[in-house]
Amino acid sequence: MSAEPDKTGTTITQVLYGVENAVKLFSRVVYGANTVIDICDDDIISHTATSHKIIEKRVLEIGAKFRYITEIKKDNIKYCKELMKVGQVRHLDGIRTNFVVTDTEYSSSAIMQQVHAHPETVYSNVRSIVEQQRYLFENLWNKAIPAERKINEIEGGIELEKTYVIQDPQSIQKLFVDMVKSVQHEVLLILPTINAFLREYRMGIIQLLMQAMRERSVNVRILTPTNDVIDNILKNTVISYQEGKRRKDFDLRSINMSPEETAVSTVTIVVVDKKESLVFEKTDDTKEDFIEAVGMATYSNSKPTVVSYISIFESLWTQVDLYEQLKTHDKMQKEFINIASHEMKTPTQAIIGYTDLIHKHPEKREDMMQSISRNAVRLQRLTNDILDVTRIDSHTLNLHKEQFNIGNLLAYIVQDYVGYIEKENQNVKLFYNFKQDVNDPLPIDADEDRITQVISNLLNNAIKFTSKKREGVISVSAERKKEEVIVSIKDTGEGINPEILPRLFTKFATRSFSGTGLGLYISKSIVEAHGGKMWAENNPDGEGATFTFTLPLSSSRKTIMFSRKDGR
Numbered sequence: 364m365s366a367e368p369d370k371t372g373t374t375i376t377q378v379l380y381g382v383e384n385a386v387k388l389f390s391r392v393v394y395g396a397n398t399v400i401d402i403c404d405d406d407i408i409s410h411t412a413t414s415h416k417i418i419e420k421r422v423l424e425i426g427a428k429f430r431y432i433t434e435i436k437k438d439n440i441k442y443c444k445e446l447m448k449v450g451q452v453r454h455l456d457g458i459r460t461n462f463v464v465t466d467t468e469y470s471s472s473a474i475m476q477q478v479h480a481h482p483e484t485v486y487s488n489v490r491s492i493v494e495q496q497r498y499l500f501e502n503l504w505n506k507a508i509p510a511e512r513k514i515n516e517i518e519g520g521i522e523l524e525k526t527y528v529i530q531d532p533q534s535i536q537k538l539f540v541d542m543v544k545s546v547q548h549e550v551l552l553i554l555p556t557i558n559a560f561l562r563e564y565r566m567g568i569i570q571l572l573m574q575a576m577r578e579r580s581v582n583v584r585i586l587t588p589t590n591d592v593i594d595n596i597l598k599n600t601v602i603s604y605q606e607g608k609r610r611k612d613f614d615l616r617s618i619n620m621s622p623e624e625t626a627v628s629t630v631t632i633v634v635v636d637k638k639e640s641l642v643f644e645k646t647d648d649t650k651e652d653f654i655e656a657v658g659m660a661t662y663s664n665s666k667p668t669v670v671s672y673i674s675i676f677e678s679l680w681t682q683v684d685l686y687e688q689l690k691t692h693d694k695m696q697k698e699f700i701n702i703a704s705h706e707m708k709t710p711t712q713a714i715i716g717y718t719d720l721i722h723k724h725p726e727k728r729e730d731m732m733q734s735i736s737r738n739a740v741r742l743q744r745l746t747n748d749i750l751d752v753t754r755i756d757s758h759t760l761n762l763h764k765e766q767f768n769i770g771n772l773l774a775y776i777v778q779d780y781v782g783y784i785e786k787e788n789q790n791v792k793l794f795y796n797f798k799q800d801v802n803d804p805l806p807i808d809a810d811e812d813r814i815t816q817v818i819s820n821l822l823n824n825a826i827k828f829t830s831k832k833r834e835g836v837i838s839v840s841a842e843r844k845k846e847e848v849i850v851s852i853k854d855t856g857e858g859i860n861p862e863i864l865p866r867l868f869t870k871f872a873t874r875s876f877s878g879t880g881l882g883l884y885i886s887k888s889i890v891e892a893h894g895g896k897m898w899a900e901n902n903p904d905g906e907g908a909t910f911t912f913t914l915p916l917s918s919s920r921k922t923i924m925f926s927r928k929d930g931r
Contacts, residue, residue, distance in 0.1 A: 376487035385472040385484040389414065389463060392486070393421050396465035400450075401500045403432040404461035415445055422449045432503055434458050435513045443510055453507035460503075464496040471496075506722045526663035526735075528719040535643055535660040536566065536653050542635045543571045546581050549636060551676045554587035555629040559645065562653050564596060573613075582612050586679055589617040616683040632672050639664040640672045642715070661715045668714070671739035678746030685753050714738050748881040752870060755888040762810040762892060766917050769814065769848055770797055770805045770841055776818050777839055780826070789830045793822075796840040805841060805848045806917040809893050814914075817886040821852045821910050824882070828856035829907065847895070847913045855907040859899060867899055890914065 379388065393400060400422065422429045429450025434457065435443055446452050462471035469492060472484040487493065508525075529535050543550065550572060554560045563569060575581040587593070597615065629648055634640045643660030650656035663669060714735050721731050754760040777795040784791050807814075822837070829835030837854045859867060868887040887897040890912045897912040 374487075374489045376485075376489050376492060379484045379486065388470045388484050388486050389472065390417050392463050392465060392468045392470045393417050395468050396421060396427050397425065397467065398427055399466045400427050400429045400463070401465070401497070401504075402430070402463045403458065403500055403503055405434065405459055415442060418446065419449050430500075430504060432458065432500070432507050435510060435517070437517055440514055440517065443514070447510060452510035453504060454510055454513035455503060455507040458503070462496060462500075464493060464500055467493065469493045469496045505725065524663075524665040526661065526665050526668055526718045527722065528715065529643075529660045529662060532654045532657045535641075535657055538660075538662060539568065539633065539641060539643075540566070540571070542633065542639065542641060543568055543575070546572075546575050546635045547579060549582045550575070550584070551632075551634040551673065552583070552585045552587075553630075553632040553676060553679070554585065555631060556645075556648050557588050557590055557593060558648050558651075558656075559629065559631055560587045560589075560593055562651065562656060565651070566653050569596075576612050580612060583614070584676075584680065585615045586618055586676070586683065587615065589615075616680060618679070618683055632676065634669060634672050634676065637673060638669065640669045642672065659715070661718055663718070667736060667739060671714075671742055674743050674746060678750055681750060682753055685757060685759070748885060751885050752881055755885065755892075760888070760892055762813060764808050764810055766806055766808050767811055768804045769807050769809075769850070769914065772811065772814065773797065773818065773839060773841055773850065776815065776822070780822050784826065789826060790833055791826055791830050791835040791837060794836070794838045796838055797842070805843060807848065807893075807914050808917045809914060810889075813889045814893075817889050817912065818850070818852075820882040820886050825852055825854040825856065825910075829854045832856065843916070844913075846918075847915050849911060849913050851909055851911045853902065853907065853909040855902075858901045858906070859908045864899070864901075868897070886912075 379385070394417070400418065402418070418429065421427065429446075431443075431446050431450060431452045432455055433439070433443065433452070435452075435454040443452050460471075462469065464470075468486070468488045470484065470486045529538065552572075554563060560569075572581070572583045576583055589597075629645050630642060631645070632640065632642050640663050641660060644658040645656045646658040647656055718731075718735065721728055724731070751760070774795060774797070777793060781793050783789075784793060822839075825837045829837055832855065835855050837852065840851045840853075842849050868883050870881060870884045890897045893914055895912055895914040897910070899908055899910045901908050
């Protein structure tokens with residue numbers, strides 16, 4: 364097959380057959396290069412000394428820019444190191460394509476992938492085809508990692524941490540199965556819908572977990588909604604009970620949701636041996652086939668990422684366990700699942716998005732890793748808040764009380780926040796309006812960590828809504844009134860929306876990009892658990908709001924009445 368000639372001469376695109384033609388075309392394209400030689404192959408060419416010499420000779424002759432992509436393995440490290448002397452080499456997992464493209468020509472030969480009697484070789488010097496292949500090479504190059512990192516990993520026996528996005532449903536399915544087959548110690552699995560469980564059961568995931576449990580004593584823990592069909596599957600084919608007790612190596616907790624409460628796009632999370640995670644969304648949960656239902660996925664063996672998903676699992680596991688033990692009202696369970704699913708979606712999608720962008724923009728890797736870390740912290744904060752809410756609602760919030768001086772505690776917290784405000788260049792001035800009287804301290808019997816949580820939450824809110832103004836002011840005050848201490852935090856921020864004010868301290872009354880809307884509910888509950896009160900009001904001058912809480916003063920005077928922070 365040939366193309367029409369252009370102004371620069373005859374342009375052709377042709378297919379040739381045979382090993383000899385393949386070798387000749389490779390040499391022809393390399394020797395025909397003027398400024399650029401880019402090669403992508405499946406690691407066979409790097410074993411060929413003749414090919415290496417051809418590349419090295421041409422690069423040295425013309426000073427061409429040479430780049431090479433392959434899958435680096437133990438058996439081709441030597442050849443890759445030789446190629447690194449004359450150009451740049453990168454590693455790409457599982458690469459199954461091969462071609463050489465220069466500034467004017469392109470060739471791709473099956474001989475690099477599979478040697479057989481009549482390999483096919485494609486050659487072209489048509490500008491549009493050459494440019495298309497150069498574009499393909501650039502995309503692969505951006506996804507690949509420097510050869511030095513992979514070589515150090517292989518030679519040092521170190522597993523390189525990586526996080527990447529998978530778009531192909533078949534690849535996601537294969538990786539899912541391979542991860543389950545490889546488990547040695549523990550599997551954590553969140554299946555968000557009944558259909559998700561049934562799909563995984565049909566593709567053999569549940570059976571593989573049972574096999575791993577029997578043969579390698581693997582511990583299996585699953586969070587999933589259940590119904591009669593799933594219960595029958597578990598009783599008849601999966602879980603064996605001994606004297607009515609659960610097996611120690613298999614535990615399944617039910618998180619039941621009604622169909623209308625289940626989102627169309629749902630997230631499955633699997634963590635294997637606390638070393639690697641796979642997270643994937645379903646684009647259509649109604650599909651019975653895994654390939655048709657699944658969307659994109661994120662794989663990671665990066666410790667911070669894996670730990671984040673372990674934290675999510677453990678937090679949800681604890682929540683479900685508490686609900687089972689306390690027989691929490693069905694409405695509370697539904698509310699927890701709905702809110703948790705909604706709030707988890709934003710940071711989870713951010714983590715998935717940034718891991719994809721890391722490969723496209725490696726120059727911004729550090730900034731994107733910081734964004735991933737921030738969203739992981741947000742997930743952790745969300746799970747902690749939900750756990751606190753569950754403890755409060757179930758009356759299991761434990762307080763570790765001791766006597767300390769709340770005046771000193773306020774002083775140290777304000778001091779910390781002043782440093783934070785200066786560091787972050789916030790447009791806020793923070794004042795503490797309390798003069799410590801050593802003869803008349805403010806001793807309270809309370810859980811210092813929980814009171815610190817309350818004060819910090821109120822200050823964070825005040826800074827968030829006050830820093831939006833050019834010059835904001837926040838003042839913290841404490842005063843004795845009979846047998847209680849009154850603490851107020853006044854700001855000159857936006858004030859409280861009159862529509863929200865009546866339900867300000869209820870769960871999820873106010874939610875934003877930076878919060879879950881649980882902080883005020885938790886803070887008020889902590890104060891009330893100590894026998895105090897909390898309220899809020901807009902300032903009379905129409906600028907900002909004031910949050911106030913009271914705590915009973917200690918009825919006894921001990922020798923030491925200072926915060927633990929005094930020992931810093």
